[in-house]
Amino acid sequence: MRSARGHPRPPFQEAAVADEGVRAPITMATHRITWQKVTLSCLVPAAMSKTALMFAGQGAQVVGMGKDLAEAFPDAAAWFERGNAVLGYDLAAICFIGPEAELTKTEHAQPGIFLASWICFQMLKARVPNLAFDAAAGLSLGEFTALAAAGSLTFEGALRLVRQRGRFMQEACEATRGGMAAIIGLDEPATREICAQTGVTLANLNCPGQLVISGPAEGIERACELAKGRGARRALPLAVAGAYHSPLMAEAQTKLEPELRQARLAPTTVSVICNVTARPHGEPESIRTRLLEQVTAPVRWEESMRYLLGQGFTRFIELGPGTALSGFMKRIDKTVEVLSVGNLPGLELAAAFSIS
Secondary structure, rough: OEEEEEEOOOOOOOOOOOOOOHHHHHOOOOOHHHHHHHHHHHHOOOOHEEEEEOOOOOOOOOOHHHHHHHHHHHHHHHHHHHHHHHHOHHHHHHHHOOOOHHHHOOHHHHHHHHHHHHHHHHHHHOOOOOOOOOOOOOOOHHHHHHHHHOOOHHHHHHHHHHHHHHHHHHHHHHOOOOOEEEEEEOOOOHHHHHHHHHHOOEEEEEEEEEEEEEEEEEHHEHHHHHHHHHOOEEEEEEEOOOOOOOHHHHHHHHHHHHHHHHOOOOOOEEEEOOOOOOOOOOOOOHHHHHHHHHOOOOOOOHHHHHHHHHHOOOEEEOOOOHHHHHHHHHOOOOOOEEEOOOOOHHHHHHOOOOOO
């Protein structure tokens, strides 16, 4: 694999967010923390660091995402316009002004987060022409953004796929009665035992002490009761539309299969870590298979990050709304540098410190 080097181009987080995972209060991630992390992240010369990009997943959406970038940079505004043209409707308006109920619909949240994250990536490359990265990863839908950043998917192709993925998952939610819950402070073996007893599954393995379960609503309720009895600090049902990353998404998986089969994929220019295997993706046909499996499989985020740490990565740049992935990384390894670029202040700080 070769390093990807950025250059200026013309236009163009399910507590923590896991794609279809937990929401921001659990990680206590805020824009204030973003500023702190940016300040700390640039003290080590780039030559001593291997850099990985991290792309946000569903749940990171917030009304206003990308708006400050679009107002500050004509190229960012042009990317939003290009996204609107690809999809055939005004997704930018939903991102900028909502309403929140519309933005949080899976069919809008997924392409919206992809678009906002992609624009953060493009603006960072424009502001830091020597930006180099050696790997990318994204949490569930963020994996599509990571693949686009690594050249496997085109912008247009990835945006269309996540739009369809979001629609199909929304339809699966409406056809089933499912839910999700965050299990805080209980280890994986104990959580797996509870899943087996209640007919639910692990959906997101985010970081130490934070797991997300998914499945039938009645099973989630029972699992939360058992988790509290086993000593979990918290077992919180999540305000999500359905049981993402569980067998209840099988209908969405079936519908997505022909879309992925028709999609054009190229070999990645850098390693992109697969949510399903927690290892780098292989050739395009393998990528296609893994993206399909991902719809019903658990997201092995902590294991993915530990793989990168084992490969010598010491700098992680989160791109997109929210700072949940940065929060996860701080729980996985407090010694690494973490930078969040999800808005104009984060971008300006990154540019000021000349990350490259």
